[in-house]
Amino acid sequence: MERKDFLRSLGAGAAFALTFPCVNGCSKDAEDGGDREIPSGVDFTVDLASSKAAALANNGGFIEVASNVSMNGLTDIVVARNLAGNLVAASLICSHQGYAEVEFVERDGGIFECNVHGSRFGQDGTPLNQVDSNPAKALKVFSTELNGETLRVFE
Ligand code: FES
Structure with a gap:
């Protein structure tokens, strides 16, 4: 036939x-690349004075960065300045289906949100909703440490 x-x-x-x-x-x-690996062994710095980090000057701003040169330039971390002015970091790779689409949004006091299927996470990675019928999984978040204009992101 x-x-x-x-x-x-x-x-x-x-x-x-x-x-x-x-x-x-x-x-x-x-x-567009679902099924990306959740970043691990993360320990890198961001120069806040650089033009690439300009969005972090304002509360609610965020940038996407590659945690490791072996990622071939693929970004895997989202770094944000939350609404209280603190710098926070999480996996750019969503815990739902592995798309690199997690952003920081100002809704609900500042949360992480994936724009592929709408998963939302607290700043500590706690899932705030459930998509599909799968149990919601936490978003991996990272520690941050500020020394002058240098931000260290690590786990
Ligand atoms: S991959 Fe992020 S909500 Fe589905």
Whole structure:
């Protein structure tokens, strides 16, 4: 049976379901990179005086950084200045399906949120909601230590 005959035999509804599986559930394509590894062995510094860290000058600002040169430049950590002015850091890689899409948002006093399926986490990594029917998993967070203009992010 040829492909077009096969699709015709399924009917238009089934063909649509095969072709567009993520119409309502997914905001990202597979090529955007789910299933990324949660960062481990993290210990690096950020120069707060650098232009790359400019967003951290303001409460609610955040940047995405690569914790390790072996990541080939792939970012895996989100560093934010929370609404109280403290610097906090968490995995950019979401605990739900491993997309590198965690951001700091000012809602609810400042939380981490993944914009792929909407997982939200407290600043200590505690899951605040549940997506799909999976048990919510904590977001990995990291310690921070400020020395002048140098921020150390570590675990
Ligand atoms: S990957 Fe699903 S909410 Fe982040």
